[in-house]
Amino acid sequence: MLAITSQTSPPIETQKQPRAAVLLLSMAYAILVASMTTPVMIWIVILAACACVVRISFYLRWQTAPLRMRTINLLAILGALALAWFSLSIGLLLSMVNLLVMACAFKLMHIAHEKDVKQLFVTLLFLTACGFIFQQSLVYTGLYVSVALILLVALLQFNAPQQSLKHSIRYVAIQLVQGLPIAILLFLVLPQLPPLWQMPTAKGAKTGLSDSVTPGDIADLSQSSELAFRATFASEIPSPPQRYWRVMTLEQFDGKTWQISPTRKQVNRQYRSLNKQFSPSLAGPTWSYQVIAEPSHQRWLFGLDIAQANSNGNNAIIQGHEYQLLAQRPLVSALSYDVESYYTEPLNHTLLSIDHRINLQLPQSGNSLTQRWVEDKLAELDASAHPRERAEYILAQLRDHFSQQQFRYTLRPDPMPSDPVDRFMFDAQAGFCAHYASTLTYILRLANIPARMVTGYQGGELQASGVMSIYQYDAHAWVEAWYDERGWVRIDPTAWVSPDRIDFGLEQAMRDEGSFLADSPLSLARFKNVALFNNLRLWFAQLDYEWSKWVLGFDANRQDDLLEQLFGRLTPLKLSLIGVTVVLTVGLLLALYIMPQLRKKQGDxxxxxxxxxxxxxxxxxxxxxxxxxxxxxxxxxxxxxxxxxxxxxxxxxxxxxxxxxxxxxxxxxxxxxxxxxxxxxxxxxxxxxx
Amino acid sequence: MRLKGSIKPHIDGFVKRWLSQRIPPANRHRLTMRSIFILPSRFGWMFLLLCVGLFILGTNYQNNIMLLLCYLLVAIFLINLHASYWNFARLDISIDPIASGYAGEQSPLQLRIHPTNAKQAAVGKLQIANFNQPQSLSIDLIPQQPGNPTQVCQLSVDLPKRGVFQFPRITLSSFYPLGLYRCWTHLDFDREIVVYPTPLPCTLQLHQTGVDNEDASGLTTVVGHDDFAGLTPYVVGDSLNRIAWKQVAKQQNWVSKSFDSHHAVTGWLVLPTVSTEQLETALSKLAFQINQCTREGIQFGLLLGRQRIAPASGDQHRHACLRALAEFRLH
Amino acid sequence: MNKSITPVLDVLGKTIIGKSEQLKLALTCLLSNGHLLIEDLPGMGKTSLSHALASAFGLAYSRIQFTSDLLPADMLGANIFDVQKQQFSFHPGPIFNEVVLADEINRASPKTQSALLEAMEERQVSLDGTTHTLPQPFFVIATQNPMHQAGTYPLPESQLDRFLMRITLGYPNWEAERTMLKRSGTTSGVMASSQPVSKQQLIAWQQEITQVHSANAIIDYILRLVSYSRESGEFANPLSPRASKAILVSARAWAWLHGRDHVIPEDVQEVFTAVAEHRLRGSATDSDMNSQFSGKLMAAVDPLAA
Incomplete structure (x- = not known):
């Protein structure tokens, strides 16, 4: 019956709108969107920018009247329609991320109630976590953690607008620091579950080698200094010319483009349906190493020569009949696996008949000059010559041709839209690995020798303690041919023209041309010759490696190892004891955090x-x-x-x-x-x- | 539905009894374990749901950083349980005595928030609501600065009708720091509110019912000798004692000092015998007359049925009379 | 006890017998440059106390008997036309003395009362546009008879606040009254002749007292007392900021009087009744002489930090 009312006529909450909190939210949003320009479509980025501008103008009181709901609704409907259209091409995951970003933009434009602020906060926090799908490096982790910090500060400002920003930041930072030990404890102890269900992967987010090579197109892969994977060697480390990291085998050529052979795919399907795994019996000396593959959103893995791999995580590894390694699921997070590479073992474990059938395939037409060149050369040879003689003869002839005509290795070849092999052989006479590999493979096939193009990485930068980093600019293509009992033999025509590329890496090879990483002028890798920068880069690479190894690469196996190391063999009793201990530790930590506050209370x-x-x-x-x-x-x-x-x-x-x-x-x-x-x-x- | 309706009062009664045992009325409340209730807020549940979502996402993508972030958020959720509780437990609240007011008006209410010690005080927004009522108003506690020991919140109380009331139980709640938990308490302040009848303008009716009642009106100002009132031109017959000799010396006009006194006027305000329906009106009129008399400095007494307040004047007397009106025959 | 002040107390003690506590309070009041209100029945020695205080420091003394027809000008003085010089000249009233006894202050009309209180506060008198400064030191002792209030004008709360302290003398005990009676007739002569300290010394002491250290704990204690009076709702007239200042100032003087260079909570408690009681009580007419309000307040607040 007696009711308390506020003495001032308007309610207090409407007087002080949570302006600072909303501005902080939009700031976090802006950073998020700026970091996700790859997965987020450009028109949505523009929309987000508009939303931020709207918020800033509200904050600075340039605009005071709220935007009309009808305008925003109309925009939202239009946006949803556009997104629905684009979603057909970008796939489910990217559509969802784009949808979230768009929804946040509209929410930001129209914040009417306290409820809206809270919803925006939760959505933005979710979006921050989604950022980790695309980026998991140390730098991005730092960035997203700071975004989370800004979000929490915004929330604190929302609940206590009188508190100074400095104090709020301190408060939240302390809470984060206090929370970290608990989080790490939970992370170490809570079981690492296998995926509950298959999640959609991003099409646009794929990095690494593509599954088709068109030498006539312009080169772009060699220009990225992004990390592809790391290998930590337990054994002797292979010398640079031995570092041929195999990724995929391209066996189908249509005159321009090399891709995976459809026949091969069919054969593999048959093998799979018969549940026949490729498991050659191998012997001889090995290189053993562990690979930590960066999340590439693809299934391809990396190995030297004949590699046998064991996955440490929940993602199993399949050995392919083309000697390549394949993960069961796309790599949405870092994957570490142990490899044994039998480097002396010949590659002759597969069925010759199938390999021959696939690798003698030739395009119907085109490249007639090359065809005539091969015919001329073969005519000089005895028709009944052993395939090996034939192969060696052709190789020698081609090598001569390359050296006589002064072929060059370049990252800036002329485009060769039609008959690319002819153009390369007799016109341009300059190109990069794909041109050379493509030409040689084609010529060998013309000479009736089974040959195929293999793509992968060549080289790798050795850091301290046996860790080798392989970057995207180490991508390479070479040739394999089968002309005697040794089976598939690796031939690298690039090495004929540019031995530096193989022995010292791309950077040395491109020293004169200056085209190494020409598109990314700020990349630290460009400044390898400045000692300070190089040290900095190496130090950072080492840090990033530890991050990948201990955090990103932490998986169920490693968790078991760790627990067993700490507590011995894990019995159910022990596990439940560990569980109780964890709960107690968390409680103890929480008690520890409030202790200083209780102490202060007692005064002098x-x-x-x-x-x-x-x-x-x-x-x-x-x-x-x-x-x-x-x-x-x-x-x-x-x-x-x-x-x-x-x-x-x-x-x-x-x-x-x-x-x-x-x-x-x-x-x-x-x-x-x-x-x-x-x-x-x-x-x-x-x-x-x- | 009907069943629910009949049970509800019982539940309410039980809750009230339980609360009055758990948080007994006091003038000043320092919140403790007994008086604080804490549960995750709706937003807190939403936050937990987000954590579950992140866990599923992180597991499905086998993404360790996402899992770490998820655990970090869970840890923050746990830490906030303490943070909100201890912040709320630092509240130390009292309300000042509530000034009496007239029915239909509002009376200012001062809520004081004391620091528990030199360094710490509760901060963040504080929601204040009447017990069991949804609408609340929020105040934002200013972080403590040295030299600003107690914080005073100006609120007001609606006074719907005449009477003497106990200040109702109020609910205070806080969502500080991150809104993940709601801390609340139902406080009962041991304060009384006296609501006077609304004054109703009318003519002043002073009765001379006291011991000697010859003069009926008695509303005259009598020339007295106590208080110097000013100078008046000399009239032949004025006492020579009263001549202002100093002024005479200066101005050479004869003036005499005049004095007056208000003490002479006394009277009684009497509640007429009326039916119950007209009682409120009569009380309202009396309230007006009490104010009128006080303003004019008239000494008056009050007769309310059998109750009798001796004549006096001044503000204290006025309040005593108005309080008698407020308490009179409450139903 | 401060050694330098003991002679003064000895001399005063000879005049006013058996009232050492009240004497110390009165002296404290004088030392802290405040004004004193004495509430007592007639004949309790109010006049002799004030006279003794004045003569102990060799201060000019005057006594104004307040009556209902006393006019402000009678007390403050007036501009009188000087026939020889053909201009007005100021004739100072009895207030222009260093110690002024305002006897039975509640008998005068409010106008006269407020004129006195204004002069007390401002330490100057404004008349016809000219300002006349009162002497330094300036010490008003007002007395008020709590009984026989009929036809009087009790000081309102706002005016009571201007007196630093209020004390009552009360009846002397058996021993003291016997001594007094034995000596009667011979006293005044003895006292007037002996003057232990000078006026300059008094001013120096007043300066010294402002240097007495008051720790934060003391300030907090005073603040707790004051805020309790405001917030508990048990006091109709809560203590004003002027009151809290008065408490601190007189606690300092009390500490100095007892030979300390810092204030302790005991000092605050000992002066508290004298300083705060009349302010808490207000102009309530049923004035009993005890210390019910201040006692209640002191009992409610712990001098050590909460």
Whole structure:
């Protein structure tokens, strides 16, 4: 019946709109969108920018009237339609991310209630987490954690607008730091589950080699300094010319483009349906190493020569009949696996008949000059010659041709839209690995020798402690041919023209041309010859490696290893004990965090000691202190105290008075010690005379 | 539905009894374990749902950083349980005595928030609502600065009708720091509110019912001798004592000092015998007359049925009389 | 006890017998440059106390008997036309003295009362546009008879606040009254002749007192007392900021009087009743002489930090 009302006529909440909080939210949003320009479509980025501008103009009071709901609804419908159209081409995952970004933009334009702020916060936090689907490196992790921090600060500002921004940031940062140990503990101990269901992967987010090579197109892969994978060698490390990291085998040529053979795909399907795994019996010396593959959103993995791999995580690895490694599911997160590479073992474990059938395929027409060139050369040779002789003859002829015509290795070849092999052989006479590999494979096939193009990476930068980093610019293509019992033999025509490319890497090979990473002028990899920058780059690469190894590469196997290392063999009893311990530890940590707050409550130490002593005296004499000041209380009880205790309490009273009320002269710690001493003395005396 | 309706009062009664035992009325409340209730807010549940979503996403994408972020958010959720509780537990609230007011008006209410010690005080938005009522108003506590020990919140209380009331139980709640939890308490302040009848303009009716009642009106100002009122031109017959000799010396006009006094006027305000329907009107009229008399400095007494307040003047007397009106025959 | 002040107390103690507590409070009031209100029945020695205080420091003394027809000009003085010089000249009233006893202050009309209080506060008198500064030190002792209030004008709360302290003398005890009676007739002569300290000394002491240290703990204690009076709702007239200042100032003087260079909570408690009681009580007419309000307040607040 009596109701409390606010005295000021408008409710207080409407007076102070959470402006700072909303501005912080839009700031976090802007950073998020800026970091996700690859997965987010450009028109949605523009929409997001508009939303931020709207928010800023509200904040600066350029605009005061809220946007009309009808306008926003109309925009939202249009946006949804456009997105629905685009979603056909970009796939489910990217559509969802784009949808989230778009929804946030509209929400940001129209914040009417407190509810809206909270919804926006939750959506943005989810979006931040989604950022980790696309980027997991240390730098991006730092970025997204700061975005999360901004979001939490915004939330705090929303709930306590009077608090200064500095204080809010400190408060949230402390909470994050306090939360980190708990999070790490949970991370180490909670079971690493296999995926619950298959998630859509992003088409546009794929990185790495593409599954078709068109040498006539312009080169773009060699220009990226992004990390492809890392290998940590436990054994001897292969020398640079041996570092041929195999990724995929392209066996189908249509005159321009190399791609995976459809026949091969069919054969593989048949093998799979018969559940026939390719498991050659291998022997001989091996290189053993662990690979941590960066999330590429593809299934291809990396291995040297004949590689046998064991996955550490929930993603199994399949050995292909083309000697390549394939993950069961696309790599949406880093995958680490252990590899044994049998580098002396010949590649002759597959069925010759199938390989021959596939790898003698030729395009119907085109490249007639090359065809004539091969016919001319073959005519000089005995028709009944052994395939090996034929192959070696052709190779020698081609090598001569390359050197006579002064073929060059370049990252900026002329485009060759029609008959690319002819154009390359007789016109341009300059190109990069794909041109050389493509030409050689084609020529070998023309000479009736089974040959195929293999793409992968060549080289790798060795860092300290046997860690090798392989970057996207190490991508390479070479040739394999089968002309004797050794099976598939690797031939690298690029090495004929540019031995530097193989021995020292792309950068050395391109020194004169200056086209190495020409598109990314700020990449640290471009400044390898500046010592400071190179050290910085290497140090950072090392840090990133540790990050990948310990955080991104942490998986169920490693978790088991860790727990077993700590607690011995894991029995159910032990596991439940560990669970209880974790819960207790978390509780203990939480208690630890609030301890300082509880401590602060108690106020001045000396007053506490005095009060404790006074309590003793009260107990002894039965005279309550009430609210008497120290010396009055002493006068009230002095007759009831035994002699020794009286002197003690008198001194305590005087000292307390001196310390608490007189001009400060004594240092505090000293008197605290004396106080404690006096207190215990008093206690003793009182106990004695009881 | 009907069953629910009949049970509800019982439940309410039980809750009230339980609350009055758990949080007994006091003038000042320092929140403790006994008086604080805490549960995740709706937003808190939403936040947990987000964590579950992140866990599923992180597991399905085998994304360790997403899992780490998820666990970090869970940890923050746990830490906030403490943070909100301890922030709320730092509240130390009292309300000032509530000034009496007239029915239909509002009375200002001062809510004081004291710091628990020199360094710490509760911060963040604080929602204040009447017990069991959804609408609330929020105040934003200013982070403590030195030299600003207590914070005063100006609120007001609606006074719907005449009477003497106990200040109702109020609910305070806070979502600080991140809104993940709602901390609340139902406080009962031991304050009384006296609501006077609304004054109804009417003519002043002073009765001389006291011991001697010869003069009926008694509303005259009598020339007295206590208070110097000013100078008047000298009229032959004025006492020579009263001549202002100093002024005479200066101005050479004869003036005399005049004095007056208000003490002479006394009277009684009497509640007429009326039916119950007209009682409120009569009380309202009396309230008006009490104010009128006080304004004019008239000494008056009050007769309310058998109750009798002796004549006096001044603000204290006025309040005593108005309070008698407020308490009179409450139903 | 401060050694330099003991002679003064000794001299005063000879005049006013058996009232050492009240004497110390009165002296504290004088030392902290405030004004004193004495509430007592007639004949309790109010006049002799004030006279003794004045003569102990060799201060000019005047006594104004307040009556209902006393006019402000009678007290402050007036501009009188000087026939010889053909112009007005100011004739200062009895207030232009260093110690002024305003006897039975509640008998005068509110106009006269407020004229006195204004002069007390401002330490100057404004008359016809000219300002006349009052002497330094300036110490007003007002007395008020709590009984026989009929036809009087009790000081309103706002005016009571201007007196630093209010004390009551009360009846002397058996021993003291016997001593007094034995000596009667011979006293005044003895006292007037002996003047232990000078006026300059008094001013120096007043300066010294402002240097007495008051720790934060003391300030907090005073603040807690004051805010409790405001917030608990148990006091009709809560203490004003002027009151909290008064408490601190007189606690300092009390501490100095007892030979300390810092204030302790005991000082605050000992002066508290004298400083705060009349402010808390207000102009309530049923004035009993005890210390019910201030006692209640002191009992509610712990001098040690909460």
């Amino acid at each position: 130490k000396l007053t506490m000691i005095y009060q404790k002593s006074a309590d003793l005296v009260v107990e002894f004499t039965g005279t309550p202190r009430g609210h008497l000041p120290p010396s009055h209380y002493f006068q009230a009880v002095q007759d009831k105290l035994p002699n020794l205790a009286r002197t003690c309490f008198s001194e305590l009273t005087q000292r307390y008075q001196q310390h608490h009320y007189a001009r400060p002269s004594e240092t505090r710690s000293e008197s605290e010690k004396q106080f404690k001493h006096l207190h215990s003395k008093l206690k003793r005396h009182l106990q004695k005379s009881r």
